């Protein structure tokens with residue numbers, strides 16, 4: 431099987447199997463070999479590496495990953511792609527395809543079983559609607575991660591790098607900044623995909639910090655507080671925390687904590703830096 435990264439090779443596979451693109455799975459396949467080479471090279475995959483690919487599609491990027499990695503596990507939700515992947519990846523003996531929703535896969539267990547619990551590399555051309563739960567899930571569930579190299583909608587890439595004051599600032603920006611260094615490595619025009627999406631994309635590489643740069647007494651609590659603060663965007667941070675089903679602080683405890691930080695009780699979550707969320711968590715955690 432030749433490399434798939436061209437419009438002609440992709441069409442051949444699609445016609446051979448009578449494959450119908452499914453919008454609900456965000457299926458836009460890469461058809462540009464330069465972009466594929468650049469993604470694999472940015473991910474810095476070597477023969478030592480165990481790689482998790484999320485959403486292999488017809489296996490276009492998977493082929494490049496198999497060439498470069500020690501072992502690849504590719505998780506694909508669409509069962510009609512499984513016979514296609516068996517065909518397009520038949521030359522490789524270092525790949526396993528799992529037909530499952532990646533959000534239901536125990537990735538921590540996968541890393542333990544396949545990579546002795548050592549940090550894994552994740553590469554994905556993600557459907558845009560699951561970008562946030564995947565990234566936050568990977569970081570928060572304690573999966574040993576070296577890096578996550580992902581194609582996302584250009585706006586989502588910008589959101590990961592932004593700080594307080596921007597309309598794009600939110601739980602995803604804070605999670606990314608807490609756990610990793612984010613570099614936009616490539617801009618990818620819509621014409622590099624089949625079918626052509628309505629938006630431009632970017633490849634972003636998240637390299638996990640060896641040690642977190644912001645210290646906090648209770649990481650899980652901090653992310654509950656962060657999520658609660660951004661859940662109701664037009665509400666104050668204090669109201670967000672009070673209304674969160676995940677938290678049970680009284681209004682007085684929250685107000686007291688904010689005042690002790692020199693903040694007004696009407697402050698909004700989008701004005702808080704990561705360091706300030708960490709400090710607020712430490713104060714509330716000691717109550």
Ligand code: SAM
Pocket residue numbers: 455456457458459460484485486487488489490491505506507508511530531532533554555556557560
């Ligand atoms: N990697 C291929 C490429 O670059 O050409 C395909 C990328 S396409 C944007 C996204 C892929 O993710 C599709 O194959 C889709 O079926 C799959 N997918 C969507 N939701 C998924 C989920 N929850 N778990 C696993 N795969 C998913």
